[in-house]
Amino acid sequence: MSDLVSASPERTRAIGAAVASFLREGDVVLLVGSLGAGKTTFVKGLVEALGGGQGVTSPTFTLAHRYKTVPPVTHVDLWRLERLQEVIDLALDEELEEGGAVIVEWGEAAEALYGSAALVVRLSFGVEEGERLISLEARGETWQPRAAQLTDMVTEQLAARVTPETARRR
Ligand SMILES: Nc1ncnc2c1ncn2[C@@H]1O[C@H](COP(=O)(O)OP(=O)(O)OP(=O)(O)O)[C@@H](O)[C@H]1O
Ligand SMILES: [Mg+2]
Numbered sequence: 001m002s003d004l005v006s007a008s009p010e011r012t013r014a015i016g017a018a019v020a021s022f023l024r025e026g027d028v029v030l031l032v033g034s035l036g037a038g039k040t041t042f043v044k045g046l047v048e049a050l051g052g053g054q055g056v057t058s059p060t061f062t063l064a065h066r067y068k069t070v071p072p073v074t075h076v077d078l079w080r081l082e083r084l085q086e087v088i089d090l091a092l093d094e095e096l097e098e099g100g101a102v103i104v105e106w107g108e109a110a111e112a113l114y115g116s117a118a119l120v121v122r123l124s125f126g127v128e129e130g131e132r133l134i135s136l137e138a139r140g141e142t143w144q145p146r147a148a149q150l151t152d153m154v155t156e157q158l159a160a161r162v163t164p165e166t167a168r169r170r
């Protein structure tokens with residue numbers, strides 16, 4: 001749906017913040033990208049934008065963090081999970097039913113459970129140092145109606161933060 005270039009961690013946070021403004025109760029966001037691609041950086045921007053503070057860290061060992069935002073965001077990292085049952089055991093369905101939103105690092109591991117109705121965010125390394133390619137894919141009845149507006153919002157957010165350096169490269 002949209003392919004974006006993020007030239008810095010700040011910009012990846014800004015994209016997370018733009019997505020935050022669309023987040024509703026019961027939403028799932030799946031983050032797909034290799035080690036160090038910027039998944040946690042994206043979540044930082046998203047949670048900060050919702051007033052969740054600056055204390056976002058990777059829940060690699062704790063599996064899940066819950067932030068007191070509106071909607072409440074549960075941030076999970078499925079890196080160490082090997083079986084779908086382990087993902088089911090996290091009881092994310094309960095969070096969603098109770099009005100929370102769930103954002104998942106290594107989201108491909110939750111594809112079978114949530115892939116049909118989710119915002120899928122893919123992050124990969126760009127050619128330049130500090131550059132990341134970020135694509136957003138709105139899936140299902142929950143996300144698709146928001147796709148066009150979300151693309152506009154994210155594009156605006158990026159344009160507003162263009163530095164002279166990146167503007168020259170365009
Ligand atoms: N454009 C960019 N967007 C995001 N992060 C960037 C960018 N450029 C450089 N970085 C750096 O890359 C690293 C991304 O780390 P982050 O923890 O967000 O990745 P991750 O995908 O969550 O990794 P992991 O797989 O270990 O969970 C940070 O050190 C960040 O500063
Ligand atoms: Mg991470």
